[in-house]
Amino acid sequence: xxxxxxxxxxxxxxxxxxxxxxxxxxxxxxxxxxxxxxxxxxxxxxxxxxxxxxxxxxxxxxxxxxxxxxxxxxxxxxxxxxxxxxxxxxxxxxxxxxxxxxxxxxxxxxxxxxxxxxxxxxxxxxxxxxxxxxxxxxxxxxxxxxxxxxxxxxxxxxxxxxxxxxxxxxxxxxxxxxxxxxxxxxxxxxxxxxxxxxxxxxxxxxxxxxxxxxxxxxxxxxxxxxxxxxxxxxxxxxxxxxxxxxxxxxxxxxx
Amino acid sequence: xxxxxxxxxxxxxxxxxxxxxxxxxxxxxxxxxxxxxxxxxxxxxxxxxxxxxxxxxxxxxxxxxxxxxxxxxxxxxxxxxxxxxxxxxxxxxxxxxxxxxxxxxxxxxxxxxxx
Numbered sequence: 001x002x003x004x005x006x007x008x009x010x011x012x013x014x015x016x017x018x019x020x021x022x023x024x025x026x027x028x029x030x031x032x033x034x035x036x037x038x039x040x041x042x043x044x045x046x047x048x049x050x051x052x053x054x055x056x057x058x059x060x061x062x063x064x065x066x067x068x069x070x071x072x073x074x075x076x077x078x079x080x081x082x083x084x085x086x087x088x089x090x091x092x093x094x095x096x097x098x099x100x101x102x103x104x105x106x107x108x109x110x111x112x113x114x115x116x117x118x119x120x121x122x123x124x125x126x127x128x129x130x131x132x133x134x135x136x137x138x139x140x141x142x143x144x145x146x147x148x149x150x151x152x153x154x155x156x157x158x159x160x161x162x163x164x165x166x167x168x169x170x171x172x173x174x175x176x177x178x179x180x181x182x183x184x185x186x187x188x189x190x191x192x193x194x195x196x197x198x199x200x201x202x203x204x205x206x207x208x209x210x211x212x213x214x215x216x217x218x219x220x221x222x223x224x225x226x227x228x229x230x231x232x233x234x235x236x237x238x239x240x241x242x243x244x245x246x247x248x249x250x251x252x253x254x255x
Numbered sequence: 256x257x258x259x260x261x262x263x264x265x266x267x268x269x270x271x272x273x274x275x276x277x278x279x280x281x282x283x284x285x286x287x288x289x290x291x292x293x294x295x296x297x298x299x300x301x302x303x304x305x306x307x308x309x310x311x312x313x314x315x316x317x318x319x320x321x322x323x324x325x326x327x328x329x330x331x332x333x334x335x336x337x338x339x340x341x342x343x344x345x346x347x348x349x350x351x352x353x354x355x356x357x358x359x360x361x362x363x364x365x366x367x368x369x370x
Binding site for chain 2: 028029031033034035036037038247249250251252253254255
C-alpha cells in the first residue's frame, strides 16, 4: 500500500527495523581488568623490613615454622615490595624465645602447664614495645614483621550423606540416600602477623590468617609440602597488608 | 513562523545524528585502545563520545570500566548508574556493575580493617 509520499510503506518499516536489528547485533568485547587495591598499612616511611621470627609451639615439630616462614616471606618481599629486606643470620626473636624456654624448662620437654606458661611469656614479648624499639634501633628502624604461627594435623574423617541412583529389578532408576565414610586428613596453618614500627616499637597492624588443606584416602602429602601449599595460599593476603595488590577480572565493553 | 520552526528542527536532525555517529566512532576507538591496555586514552575517548552524545549508554558503560581500571571507583559507580538509566535491564552493563560492586565490597572490607 503506497504512503502519502508515494513510497511503499514497506520501506518505512524497514527503516524502523534497522535500529532494532543493530541493537540486537550490538557487539561487545570482553577485556581483562586489574583494579587497584591499596595496601592496608602505609609503609612508605620505611626503607627496610625485618622479619624478626615467629612464636611457635614449643617442642618437636614436623616443620621448622619460624625459619621456613621467615625465609618464604623474605623471598616474597624481595620480589613484591620496594623495601630492602634485612637478612639476619637467625631470626632475632629466636634469642628472646630461647631465654624463655631456658627459664621454664631447659630440657625442652614441657608439661601442659609449662606450655601455657611459655605461651604467656612469648605473648608478653610480642606486646613489649620497648623490646621492639630496641631491636628496631639495632636494625636501623625497619618495619618489623613478627607474630605467632601454628601448624596442626587435622582429621576430619567421618560419615557424609550422599545420594545415589540405583536400578530396581525392573530396571527403573531409583534415588537412594545413604551415608558413606570418608577419610579426610590434612593440616591447618594459622598465622597471627604483627606489623611493628621499628622506630617506636608500636604495633601498626595485626592480622590473622587461617588456611586448611584436607586430603582423601589415596592422597598422601608430607607435612612440609602441605605447609608450602598453605603458605602459597596465604602469602598474597600477607603481601596485601604492606603492598598494593590488584583484583583481576573481566568486564564487557560495548560498541 | 509556522514554516521556520519545522525547518529549524529538520536542520538539527542531521547534526544530531552526525554527533551520534562521531560518538560511536570515538567509542569504537576507545575500545581498540582499551584492548591494548591504554586505559587513559580509552577513558579520554569514552568521555569525548559522551560529550558528543550524552545518551550513549555504551560509552557510559565503557567509561565506567576505564574508571574502575584506573581506581576512580566513585566516578565508575556514577557512570554505571547512568548507563543503566539509559539502558535499563541491559545484561552486559548489569553484569559489569555486579562485578564492580563485588570488587568494591572487597575493597571496602579491606579498607575497614585499616588501623
